[in-house]
Amino acid sequence: xxxxxxxxxxxxxxxxxxxxxxxxxxxxxxxxxxxxxxxxxxxxxxxxxxxxxxxxxxxxxxxxxxxxxxxxxxxxxxxxxxxxxxxxxxxxxxxxxxxxxxxxxxxxxxx
Amino acid sequence: xxxxxxxxxxxxxxxxxxxxxxxxxxxxxxxxxxxxxxxxxxxxxxxxxxxxxxxxxxxxxxxxxxxxxxxxxxxxxxxxxxxxxxxxxxxxxxxxxxxxxxxxxxxxxxxxx
Numbered sequence: 748x749x750x751x752x753x754x755x756x757x758x759x760x761x762x763x764x765x766x767x768x769x770x771x772x773x774x775x776x777x778x779x780x781x782x783x784x785x786x787x788x789x790x791x792x793x794x795x796x797x798x799x800x801x802x803x804x805x806x807x808x809x810x811x812x813x814x815x816x817x818x819x820x821x822x823x824x825x826x827x828x829x830x831x832x833x834x835x836x837x838x839x840x841x842x843x844x845x846x847x848x849x850x851x852x853x854x855x856x857x858x
Numbered sequence: 859x860x861x862x863x864x865x866x867x868x869x870x871x872x873x874x875x876x877x878x879x880x881x882x883x884x885x886x887x888x889x890x891x892x893x894x895x896x897x898x899x900x901x902x903x904x905x906x907x908x909x910x911x912x913x914x915x916x917x918x919x920x921x922x923x924x925x926x927x928x929x930x931x932x933x934x935x936x937x938x939x940x941x942x943x944x945x946x947x948x949x950x951x952x953x954x955x956x957x958x959x960x961x962x963x964x965x966x967x968x969x970x971x
Contacts, residue, residue: 751900778956790862790948790962791901798957836900840956845891845916848900 749774751839751849759855760827768822768852770837775815778842782811782822785834785851794835795822827856860884864949864963871939871970879934879966881949887961889952890932892916892924894945895965901948907932908955939970 750773760766770780779798783791795804795811797820803812810823824831834853838846865880883890888909893901903916907926921943923935932951936943947966952958 756898781959783960788964790964791950791960793959793961796959838901838960842956844956845903845906846956846960848893848902850898850900 749777749839749841749844749847751837751847753835753837753849753852755852756850757853757855759857761857762827762829764827764856765823765825766827766854768824768835768854770820770822770849772818772820772839772847774839774841775818776841777815777839779840780811780813780820781838781840781846782809782820783836783838785836787833791836824854829856829858832856862949862951862961862963864947864966866966867964868967869969871936871968873939873941873970875939876935876937877939877968879936879947879949879968881932881934881963882930883932883949883951883961884930885951885953885961886929887951887953888929889955890926891950891952891960892922892932892934893948893950894918895948896945904934904947936968941970944968944970 781796782794797813808825834851836851838848891906892904905924949963
């Protein structure tokens with residue numbers, strides 16, 4: 748059974764810093780992995796989806812990588828801004844199953 | 859473009875009461891999902907549907923029921939509410955299974971006392 752973890756649970760950084768969020772999964776036979784952003788009191792917004800055949804995806808200041816052999820994905824945020832403050836969740840999809848979500852990392856970017 | 863719309867936003871139920879959480883999407887997506895999110899936990903899948911007339915259980919279906927009579931609507935029914943069902947409920951949709959981004963509603967915060 749796929750299990751997804753995210754460490755740390757919370758992270759505070761000063762504005763302008765580059766940062767990395769981590770996502771680990773136990774079953775390396777994933778089909779793809781998706782990163783989401785969740786603002787307080789809101790639903791999840793899909794940021795990036797990485798297929799198993801890809802090693803990374805980029806969107807603006809965000810870059811997500813996928814290493815199936817080590818069971819890890821990272822979300823890199825460049826030049827962080829206070830508006831990036833949110834909870835970031837990852838979810839792993841194994842073919843024929845459903846997405847399994849991690850508990851999320853709560854990010855605070857301090858002005 | 860409304861996307862995925864959930865109603866109500868908040869609800870307080872007494873133990874033993876029933877209610878229906880509404881979810882509708884206007885993107886003509888075949889796949890729809892209901893999740894619950896508890897503090898510090900990832901989202902848990904309650905039920906999902908791969909198209910009108912087809913539903914299936916997820917990881918935590920006990921105490922819930924769903925129906926999918928149209929592509930647009932996927933209501934979640936709580937029968938005999940219990941305190942363990944206090945949670946935030948999210949509806950999501952996608953055009954395909956697993957290979958497409960999930961689109962989420964803004965959630966329903968339910969308290970059972």
